[in-house]
Amino acid sequence: MTRPLLSLILAVSVLALTGCFGDEEQWHGKDISGLMPELEFELRGTGGQTVRPEDSAGTIRLLYFGFTSCPDVCPTTLTDLRKAVNQLPENYRDDVTTLFVSVDPERDTPERLASYANFFGDHVVGLTAAEPELRDLTKRYRTTFGYDEPDAEGNYNVSHSSAVYVFDRSGNARLLLRPGLTTQQISEDLAHLASESRS
């Protein structure tokens, strides 16, 4: 009785597993279609204005959480994104908006955020909000941030997501760019995404 049952379970689990990993992804990033809700936020821009996804509607949105005092991860990521966008075919370069959301509103004043965002390109938008709103937004995308104890000079480290969330032109969550991708790979993914839904 148990032997055929056991083999059945084994067969089913093997099928289930292969089924899960069967479709070899054509993306370099992680495909998150269906796993995450569409792009939605209401944040403060560097000019004090309210920024919503509609302001960048029709473009590919790259959502990234960080802070301007970030020693290495944020500058590296933003530099990689700039390079990747610059490697895109010319007609797509204006179709990508990078949304840099600072999770350190205490230190990241609008001026500071503006100059930081500008440094990484024209299509980089610096955004932030009060901590509760940031908590809601990060919760929506199943990420978080935390603060270390400040040192004697008042500097503190901030833990935050190291991935970039990619939304297509319609605002659907599509890809998660994990650290470790080359700019070439990011660029290919973005080009792929930009070409599939030009409307």
Added chain:
Amino acid sequence: MPDIGFLAPYDFSPLTILSFALVLAGYGYALLHMSPEQRPGSVRIVTFVVGVVLCYGVMQTRFDYYSQYMFFVHRGQHLILHHLGPFLIALSNPLPIFRFWHERMGPTLRSWLRPLGWVYRVLQQPVIAAVLFVGLIYFWLWPPIHFDAMLSRQLYWTMNWSMLLDGLLFWWLMFDSRSPVLTNALGYGKRILILAAVAIPQMILGAWIVFSRGMVYDVYEVCGRAWPMAPETDQLLGGLLTWIPPAMMSVVGILLILRRAMHEDGRIVKPSRLAGENS
């Protein structure tokens, strides 16, 4: 003053709150209305309530936040959902409460619940129960699956509920209070065998996580940790929590079953071979 905010759910789930409330209300109502000779003693009641409250606590308080953003807290959460909580609930032997409600069910409800009974009997086949118990741990800790489960709210809830329900099924099979001599409950030898068998793959998995050089579960890196902590430390602690406490739970389970088997040895005798057909 204690921080009350910690008790508020991080990810409010009405279904979860409703389920736990129904379980506690159903248990309490049965206690008040059942005949005194069937009513469980206070130790058993406390054991049951502690088990339920523990499971609720890791799902609907701030603890859940840390479980989502720290690997080792997540392992602690599953230790409670899949092991400790159901262990206590099953150990408290809520069988009289089940009987109480079963007697009060109308025939329509009973026939509605019948398919559930079939599923239950299939899942409680010893081999299926053991494979499911370990299989679920491996499934949700399979790195690509784990990544998706932590990213998708729906998958996350599916994961936690599947762990809790499977934990309840498994530990109930282990601690079923009915004597295997008189009923079709699983024999003590088989129970001990299963408990030992499920411990080994869990120890292997835990040790593998502990001794992995690289990052096995980078989702916590990708999604940000609840507080800045070295990823290696987080993974090491999580691995230890996967490895040691579940193995200890198996040992404790085996000891409890051995004690019962020795206690019952020779005292419970089947009335006669032919009459013992109440299975």
